[in-house]
Structures are given as structure tokens and as C-alpha cells.
Amino acid sequence: MTHVNAIEARNTIKAFGQGDAAVRALDDVSVTIRQGEFFTLLGPSGCGKTTLLRLIAGFEMPSSGMILIDGAEVTNLPPNRRPVNTVFQSYALFPHLTVAENVGFALKMQGRPKAEITETAARMLALVKLEHLAGRKVAQLSGGQQQRVALARALAPQPKVLLLDEPLSALDLKLRKEMQVELKRLQMETGITFVFVTHDQEEALTMSDRIGVMSAGKLQQVGSPRDIYTRPVNRFVASFIGETNFLPVTPSQGGVKLGCGAVVVAEGEGSTLTIRPEQMRLVAAGEPGTLPAQVENLVYFGTDTHLNLRLPDGELLTARVQSPPSGDAGFAAGQAIGVAFLPGAARLIRD
């Protein structure tokens, strides 16, 4: 198959500073982003996700390694010669231009005919539903509207790849949810490959086709949201995406042995067992095949209730149960109960 990858980064290293003081913002990262996919780079601030994006855009040059866009090497090309466009976190709209002029800027720089620029700008503004504001100066727009202009501006030249650098972080929660839907719609309609950078794991899970989880300049895991959530490869990924419990285990006949002596079945390899709070069944104390535990306290979250449980060896375990109509989960602090892991829920991971 002659399918070309939208983006390929090969062993890219980006070091800032000199000699011993050098910091590796990107430490040997290789990643492949497919045509037409919504790819998210997820990680805490300072993990290198924005650096990777800037390397793809061409604002930074890698210390070593290679970047390919659409099968062609671009490692040392300046940003204006790469077929990618960026939606900046600060939007970076041109204050001296109108909304339509902002959107048509790239085409104007490419020397396209005036009629085409006007037509494309109008079409892009219609795409983000801002056609009525074409003549405004950007300073007269709200944050959400500026965001849409930034999107239209970056999409206007029909880039091979659209890079989005935490574009939603400046918006309030309601607007952010709206824009998430909007972004997904735009990606479907245009068919353009989106590379989205965020530190918000929920945003990443709901929007992406695939996620690359980054930490400390390294790509920890790449996979679909389901993969990442249900089969994290290490402790960082498991704890960064969603909530989870970690229990130290030792190998044992027929499974792994917990600190409290109970033996459970778990997939994977490693010396730490991870189990999501919602993947446990809480039953009456003493039921066979369950772990004995004591309820320390309950935290009511509305849709569900969190129970902090104490295992006999002193380990803490958080479980989540859906709140019933009455709101009362039916447990009380100090109560002794039995805990059963849902089949396939417990996984072993490396640290």
C-alpha cells in the first residue's frame, strides 16, 4: 500500500542550553501520525508536547533526528515552506487586519488572486459560522470568536496538517465543550490531519482517534483512547489518564499476591497492579473470592460516590459506585465489606 504518513518524527532530540546545563525537551521521540487522523499529544506542562509541535511547525529545529511531512523531509525547512498551519494558544491574530483579512492572510502571502482570497475567506468564515463578522477588527471579538477566526485562518490555505497548540485552554468550560464538538466536526468535514496538544486528559479521550502520552521529553505510549485507558503501559500513563489504584504485588501460583495475602488474576507484566475505581464490585463482607476491606470514608460526587477502602495490610483502595436515585450509596464509614475486581480489570504494569 502506498499510504503516506501525514507526519513522521524519527528519533528527534531537542536540547535547550549548552553542555552540562543542556535540558532535553525531547528525548529521542519517534512517532507516526496517519493521514486524516485526529492525533493528540497529551501530557503535563513541560513534558515536551509543545516542543514536538513546534518542531513539526518549523519554529524550532531538532538537535538531531528527522521530521517528515507527507513523506517529504522538512527537518530544516522554515515554517513558511512547510504545508502545515498552526492554531496558536494565544490565537496570535493580526490586530491591524479585519477578520476576513486575517483569514485571507496566508493566501495573500502566497500571491493568490484577489477573487480567490475573498472567496476562500468567506467560505472559511462560513465553516466556523462567523460570516457576519467578516468586516470586524479582531479586538472587537470575544475569546470564542477569536478562537474560531484563528481556526479559519489556519484552515484557509488547506494545509496537509493542522497543528493545534492547546487552543481551548483560554476558554471557559461551556465554550470549551462547544469548541470540542466544533473541532471534531471541522476535522471530519475537511478531512485534514489534526495534531492537537493538550494537558486535559478528558479532552484527549473524547476527541482523539489516537493519543500520544508524553512525559519528561519521552513518548510513553501511543494508542487509541481505549487502549490508553484500559491498557496503560506504565505507572505514569495509568495515573495521568483517569484515576486509578496502584497495589504492590509479588508473583504467585495462579496469579499475583497482594500485600494482604490474597491472590488475584491480572494481565500484563510487572510488579504493580492497577485497577480503576469503577471496575470493582462491592459486596457483603466474607463473600468467597473477595478481598476483605473496611470503608474509611465516602465522598459524594453527584453521579457517583467514591469510597476510600482500607485493605487489611493498610493499603488504600478507591472504589467508585454509581449513586442510586436516593443518593445514598448504601455504605457507611467503618463498615466491613468485600471487594471483587471485575474480570480482566486488574492489570500489571511496570513502574
Add this chain to the structure above:
Amino acid sequence: MSPAEEQQIRQSSRNGWLLSAPALVILTLAAMGPLLVVILYSFLTPGQYGNVVWDFSWDGWISILFTRDIFDGTLGLADAHLTIFWRSIKLSLQTTLLTFAVGFPTAWFIATRPPKARALWLFLITIPFWTNLLIRTFAINEVLRSEGLMNTLLMKIGLIAAPIQVMYTDTAVLIGMAYVYLPLMVLPLFAAIDRFDLRLLEAGYDLYASRWQVLRHVILPIVKPGIVAGSILVFVPSLGAYVTPRVLGGGKNMMIGNFIELQFLQGRNWPLGAALSILLLIVVMIALLIYTRAAGKGANPHG
């Protein structure tokens, strides 16, 4: 609003006028007074030993452009005057361009330094202001003259065999004025560039603009108010410059300022001097009007 309240507001606004009356009187006398005298003098007849004779005459204004033939009394175009006006405008425009060419990279350099270094650079830029203009001009003289720094250096390294005659030419005046007025260009440019969001550069490059296009379509339009302010600040005093053309131009290459001085001293033609002064004032006012127009247009709502 009750009548009593209205009364009170009227009263307080009247009090306001009364309180500012002394300042207004002084302003009127100090600013308008001399100006009115100058306007008045421009319509009088020159006295034999300077001063004026109180006879109304248009001659002061007419002789700005025309000269009366000594023999038959017919009016002819005053070429010498036109040369001086042209030189003044040309040199002022050149000074503005030169200070911009040097000042823009300088201001950009300063504005992109870290805050601490920035303060130091700005301080260095303003140091020449502490010295008297005359002394600064003589310092330039020391650099430019035939046995001066520039020629000695160029001859030492063998670039030239004989000294270049720069002193007492328009070039010397241009260099001198550009040096003297450079801070007036750099400071407003710095203020404009300092407000410029450098992230817009990346946006420009990202949207396929070359370096030149980014300068032309992003940087220059956004810092335009600073460019206009700096240009006016340099152009206006250049037009009326007196000391620099006198010292570096040698009195031979006059500008309007020197020409006005000539009328009041050796020329003994006060009405012409007065008319020239008013003309200069009008030109400057027009320049300022253009400036406020341009700045008003460039100002954005949150700027």
C-alpha cells in the same frame, strides 16, 4: 435634576474657570503674545538699522519667494531662497529617513533584549541628551573634519590617500542632524515595538510569509504609530535646525533657521524674518496635523 443642583454645577464650573484664569492669562501672554508680535512685524516695513518702521507692507511676505530688481524694481523669483527651502526640506526628509534606517534596527534590538538589559540600552541612547547641542555638534565636527577621526582612520588603514572633504557640505549637516535627532526616532519606535506581540511573527511565518513579507505586512503596519511619531519628532526640529547647519554646514549651506537668523541680524529685514518664521510654523503645523490624522487611524481600541 433640581434647579438648586443645576445652580451648584454652574457655580462650580464657573469657579473652575476662575481658578484656572491665572494660568490661562500667562499661557495667552507667553505663548500667543510673542507670536502675535511676530505676525504683526511680518506686515511692517524694515527699518534702516534693523527693527521695523510702523508702515503696513506685504513686502515681508512677498520677499519670501520674490526679489525686487535693484535697478528697475520688477519682481523676480528669488532663486537663493528657493534653494534654501529646498535644501531644508530635502535635508529634513533625508535626516528622517536616515534616523529611521538606523533607528528601527536599534529600537528592535533594544525591545527584544531582556528587561534589565533593555533599561541599560535605553539609558545609553539618552546619554547624548545630557550634553549641550552645541558641544555635540562640535564633537561631530571633530570626527568629520579633514584632520579628524574619520579621515585619519581611513588614511591609516589605507582606504583613502587624501582626506575626504565632508565638513561644510550637506552630507556633514545630514550626518550631524541624524546623530543629534536619532534618540527622538529610537524612543517612540521602541515604545511601539515593545508593545508588539512577538508571537505574531511566528503566526506570519506559519502562514507562508517570507521574512520580508512579515516585515512588510505584519511588523510595519502594527508599529506604524511609532514610525509616524518618530518621523515627526525628527522632521520638525530638523526643518528648523539652526546650530547644526551653522557649525557643520559652515554658514554657506544655509537652512531656514539660519536664513531667519540672517534676516534679523546682518540682513536687517525683520519683516522677512518674521514672515519666514510664521511660514515655518505653518509647515510644522501641517506636519503635525498629518501626524495626528495618521496616529488616530492607527490607534486600536485597546491600544
